[in-house]
Amino acid sequence: MYRETQIVSDVAKTPLTGEGTFTINVGPQHPATHGVLHLVITLNGETILNIEPHLGYIHRSIEKMCESLTYRQFIYVTSRMDYLSAHINNHACALCVEKGMQIEIPSRAQVIRVLMDELTRIASHELWWGAMAMDVGAFTPFFHAFRERETINDIMEETCGARLTMNYMVPGGVMYDIHPNFQKRVKDFLQLYKRKIHEYDELVTGNIIFQNRMKGVGVLTAEDVISYGCTGPVARGSGVSSDIRKLYPYEIYDKLEFDEVLETAGDSFARYLIRLREMNQSIRIVEQLIDNIPEGDFQAKTKAVLKLPKGEFYQRVETARGELGVYIVSEGGTTPYRIKFRSPGFSNLSILNHMVKGSKIGDLIAAMGTLDLVIPDIDR
Amino acid sequence: MAFLKLIMFLKDYIKDVFGAIKSLATGMKRTGYYFTHHKEIITQQYPDNRETLHLPERFKGEVVMPHDENNEHRCTGCTACELACPNGTIKVVTKFDITPDGKKKKAIDKLVYHLELCTMCNLCIEACPSDAIKMAQTFEHSVFDRAQLTKVLNKPGSKIMDGVE
Amino acid sequence: MWSFSKIANIIHEWLSQTFNVTWTTIIEMVIAGVAVISLFAVLGLVLVIMERKVSAWMQIRLGPNRVGPKGLLQSLADTLKLLVKEGMTPNGADKFLFNLAPFIAMMVAMLLLAPIAFAKDFQLWDLNIGVLYVSAISSISVISILMAGWASNNKYSLLGAMRSGAQIVSYELSAGLSVLAIVVLTGSLQLSEIVNSQANGWWIFKGHIPAIIAFITFIIAVTAETNRAPFDLAEAESELTAGFHTEYSGMKFALFFLAEYANVFIVCAIGATLFLGGWMPFHIGNWNGFNNIMDWIPSSVWFFGKTFFLIFLIMWFRWTFPRLRIDQLLNLEWKYLLPISMVNILLVTAMAILKWHF
Ligand code: SF4
Ligand code: SF4
Numbered sequence: 044m045y046r047e048t049q050i051v052s053d054v055a056k057t058p059l060t061g062e063g064t065f066t067i068n069v070g071p072q073h074p075a076t077h078g079v080l081h082l083v084i085t086l087n088g089e090t091i092l093n094i095e096p097h098l099g100y101i102h103r104s105i106e107k108m109c110e111s112l113t114y115r116q117f118i119y120v121t122s123r124m125d126y127l128s129a130h131i132n133n134h135a136c137a138l139c140v141e142k143g144m145q146i147e148i149p150s151r152a153q154v155i156r157v158l159m160d161e162l163t164r165i166a167s168h169e170l171w172w173g174a175m176a177m178d179v180g181a182f183t184p185f186f187h188a189f190r191e192r193e194t195i196n197d198i199m200e201e202t203c204g205a206r207l208t209m210n211y212m213v214p215g216g217v218m219y220d221i222h223p224n225f226q227k228r229v230k231d232f233l234q235l236y237k238r239k240i241h242e243y244d245e246l247v248t249g250n251i252i253f254q255n256r257m258k259g260v261g262v263l264t265a266e267d268v269i270s271y272g273c274t275g276p277v278a279r280g281s282g283v284s285s286d287i288r289k290l291y292p293y294e295i296y297d298k299l300e301f302d303e304v305l306e307t308a309g310d311s312f313a314r315y316l317i318r319l320r321e322m323n324q325s326i327r328i329v330e331q332l333i334d335n336i337p338e339g340d341f342q343a344k345t346k347a348v349l350k351l352p353k354g355e356f357y358q359r360v361e362t363a364r365g366e367l368g369v370y371i372v373s374e375g376g377t378t379p380y381r382i383k384f385r386s387p388g389f390s391n392l393s394i395l396n397h398m399v400k401g402s403k404i405g406d407l408i409a410a411m412g413t414l415d416l417v418i419p420d421i422d423r
Numbered sequence: 424m425a426f427l428k429l430i431m432f433l434k435d436y437i438k439d440v441f442g443a444i445k446s447l448a449t450g451m452k453r454t455g456y457y458f459t460h461h462k463e464i465i466t467q468q469y470p471d472n473r474e475t476l477h478l479p480e481r482f483k484g485e486v487v488m489p490h491d492e493n494n495e496h497r498c499t500g501c502t503a504c505e506l507a508c509p510n511g512t513i514k515v516v517t518k519f520d521i522t523p524d525g526k527k528k529k530a531i532d533k534l535v536y537h538l539e540l541c542t543m544c545n546l547c548i549e550a551c552p553s554d555a556i557k558m559a560q561t562f563e564h565s566v567f568d569r570a571q572l573t574k575v576l577n578k579p580g581s582k583i584m585d586g587v588e
Numbered sequence: 589m590w591s592f593s594k595i596a597n598i599i600h601e602w603l604s605q606t607f608n609v610t611w612t613t614i615i616e617m618v619i620a621g622v623a624v625i626s627l628f629a630v631l632g633l634v635l636v637i638m639e640r641k642v643s644a645w646m647q648i649r650l651g652p653n654r655v656g657p658k659g660l661l662q663s664l665a666d667t668l669k670l671l672v673k674e675g676m677t678p679n680g681a682d683k684f685l686f687n688l689a690p691f692i693a694m695m696v697a698m699l700l701l702a703p704i705a706f707a708k709d710f711q712l713w714d715l716n717i718g719v720l721y722v723s724a725i726s727s728i729s730v731i732s733i734l735m736a737g738w739a740s741n742n743k744y745s746l747l748g749a750m751r752s753g754a755q756i757v758s759y760e761l762s763a764g765l766s767v768l769a770i771v772v773l774t775g776s777l778q779l780s781e782i783v784n785s786q787a788n789g790w791w792i793f794k795g796h797i798p799a800i801i802a803f804i805t806f807i808i809a810v811t812a813e814t815n816r817a818p819f820d821l822a823e824a825e826s827e828l829t830a831g832f833h834t835e836y837s838g839m840k841f842a843l844f845f846l847a848e849y850a851n852v853f854i855v856c857a858i859g860a861t862l863f864l865g866g867w868m869p870f871h872i873g874n875w876n877g878f879n880n881i882m883d884w885i886p887s888s889v890w891f892f893g894k895t896f897f898l899i900f901l902i903m904w905f906r907w908t909f910p911r912l913r914i915d916q917l918l919n920l921e922w923k924y925l926l927p928i929s930m931v932n933i934l935l936v937t938a939m940a941i942l943k944w945h946f
Contacts (some may be wrong), residue, residue: 451904458645464649467664
């Protein structure tokens with residue numbers, strides 16, 4: 044715990060300009076920002092005085108674009124926001140439209156949706172784990188993480204036809220039925236995962252260097268997390284219960300057995316552990332569902348042209364990064380009047396300055412890694 | 424008392440050092456295992472394995488229009504796909520055929536498809552009422568000239584299959 | 589049987605018969621210089637391909653496998669690429685220092701090669717203070733890094749250079765102390781003497797636990813001194829993009845790259861000389877048959893085998909561990925390595941006085 048209050052208060056007193064301080068641009072092209080994020084950092088030697096994120100390098104005005112697309116069409120764009128949890132984004136939009144139109148979704152579709160969501164969550168956390176290790180300087184885990192992630196991607200490719208931007212969820216259900224091989228391949232994946240998961244601990248979690256890099260770094264209290272609006276593993280790492288699947292259950296999550304993982308330390312290591320344990324919870328969900336996919340339709344009968352009644356609709360889901368909210372204002376037409384996405388990455392990024400002020404550059408990278416930022420999700 | 428403290432400190436210190444070395448050795452054992460077990464390698468040597476590389480039949484690579492051996496397709500020119508497409512990738516150009524009994528009938532002249540705009544969202548295929556288009560499993564789409572990506576899906580001289588309305 | 593020392597003697601005899609003493613010396617120096625440069629070129633090629641293959645296999649990949657048989661010529665292709673690339677000098681840089689830095693890095697590596705015994709009786713310069721010479725010269729390499737970082741006029745480079753300065757200066761201490769352990773046991777600073785003292789067993793076996801501790805400290809310290817992961821803070825890919833050589837390209841970058849590998853080779857060679865008996869074959873007590881077979885293996889093979897084993901160890905570290913933070917790096921040195929090696933040297937001295945070692 045070298046980041047004592049003394050240092051922090053010293054940092055607060057140091058002027059941001061003048062002798063001994065200098066600014067440095069991390070990004071928009073930098074190995075550690077995992078995208079086109081631009082951080083303007085004021086430093087005093089190696090100590091960080093201030094961080095100012097500059098956003099907008101990959102802003103594609105997705106919200107505005109959605110206003111000119113019909114309720115069937117706008118879903119595919121949201122895969123391009125948080126591309127690591129594309130299924131979950133699509134799911135949120137589909138749920139919101141269904142809420143507005145009051146469509147009953149067949150139970151088979153619900154189960155398939157949840158299965159896909161959880162597989163996506165595992166894949167996303169796998170990638171994060173590899174990238175996290177790479178941020179602190181270990182390259183090998185990245186490739187090991189990709190071995191498991193590729194298996195999930197292959198399953199997705201077989202059922203949904205794409206590996207990253209699947210566009211599989213449609214209002215009323217899913218686009219097509221699962222592939223006949225789906226169940227078998229998911230079970231293969233579960234076996235592979237169980238065989239390999241202990242390697243994650245051997246390679247990274249238990250490593251003394253890694254633990255020293257993560258413990259006591261980027262500490263966030265519960266108040267910090269709440270006041271900055273952080274959700275997902277970042278909030279749960281500080282002991283704030285924020286799992287939408289538990290708090291505001293959608294689909295069949297209220298019938299499933301799984302735990303919300305909570306840690307109280309609030310440091311980078313807590314956030315790291317949260318994500319690793321969440322993978323195990325997702326595996327639990329997949330195990331419960333994979334043999335119990337009910338027979339029936341995979342899609343409810345819907346009209347060819349969808350029209351939402353006049354009004355405002357909001358739906359939140361838990362993506363791999365936190366709470367994603369979809370807010371649709373409808374004037375009763377075939378296209379939304381206004382769409383707003385509440386993306387988890389944006390709020391999680393806003394806490395960065397508070398989190399690493401007074402730390403070293405190495406800590407910035409390690410702490411930023413645990414926020415699991417996906418830049419297109421922030422800029423949209 | 425102070426002596427006892429020193430002993431405790433030394434004990435913790437040595438335990439720290441050995442714990443650290445053990446954790447590092449565990450990691451090295453893991454990488455050492457993979458270093459010696461080449462069977463675990465997962466690399467796919469892509470251009471070499473073209474023959475054995477099978478993409479699943481649902482893979483969304485490109486929109487194509489299947490033709491049968493008489494050069495006939497199933498497209499009626501209803502423009503449902505054009506309307507369903509979120510980004511104007513498909514353009515249906517219709518013409519009027521004169522049927523043998525002298526009546527005018529709507530048919531497609533060209534179904535223009537801009538591969539460079541397509542996001543492979545599959546909405547057009549879902550929308551097509553007569554299953555005239557489908558996804559192909561090709562994926563090596565790079566060309567030297569962008570114009571080559573604008574394709575006409577119906578083959579020259581093709582006509583609509585009998586019985587498709 | 590042919591050996592390096594025999595070849596050297598034949599050349600020497602032929603030269604001294606044909607020329608007078610001065611010319612003989614000059615020609616021999618030229619030959620040595622050419623040999624050193626070509627050794628470096630070959631080392632660069634071999635170590636780069638080795639590193640790439642080692643990393644690939646640890647990362648369940650295949651690694652380079654296109655150029656040449658099994659991809660063995662890949663590093664040749666890389667070198668060609670670096671040769672034809674433009675060596676840019678940034679506008680705001682201090683041109684003279686910027687261009688000088690890679691050469692200093694290279695020069696230090698070359699100077700360090702002088703006292704190393706590659707095979708039986710085969711050494712460029714068997715000076716009587718070999719160990720001291722090595723520790724003294726190796727400290728110069730930090731100057732090239734600081735020079736590069738300062739002259740680049742880039743904040744990333746400067747940060748990397750400053751980190752490297754702090755790091756090398758502190759790790760020099762425990763590297764020196766662990767080397768001193770062997771010097772105490774041998775009673776000589778001359779590398780050939782140290783090798784000869786291990787004829788009846790390598791120091792790592794003869795020196796009991798203190799020698800093993802010294803060996804471990806030495807490996808950790810030299811990993812830090814050569815800026816290799818997990819101590820690669822001067823480069824720190826994910827933090828400082830490329831650290832002190834961010835602005836370098838083409839051949840100037842290649843020189844830094846080569847110097848890094850040359851340094852790794854040299855520190856491993858010294859490690860092998862001090863702890864693993866240099867070119868001495870592996871002997872067990874009085875198993876004469878076994879010992880004879882071991883003797884039959886040429887001494888140069890022993891030397892390079894041991895050196896490459898240590899190099900592999902250092903590569904293994906690199907592809908397994910995450911990087912330390914700068915304050916942890918200094919903590920490790922000042923709170924763990926330095927006290928441990930100081931106590932250790934006390935033990936070694938006691939052992940040497942009481943003649944507890946074999
Ligand atoms: S796949 Fe999607 S983007 Fe491509 S043509 Fe069909 S509807 Fe348009
Ligand atoms: S492809 Fe299908 S949807 Fe498109 S015009 Fe032809 S028949 Fe209609």
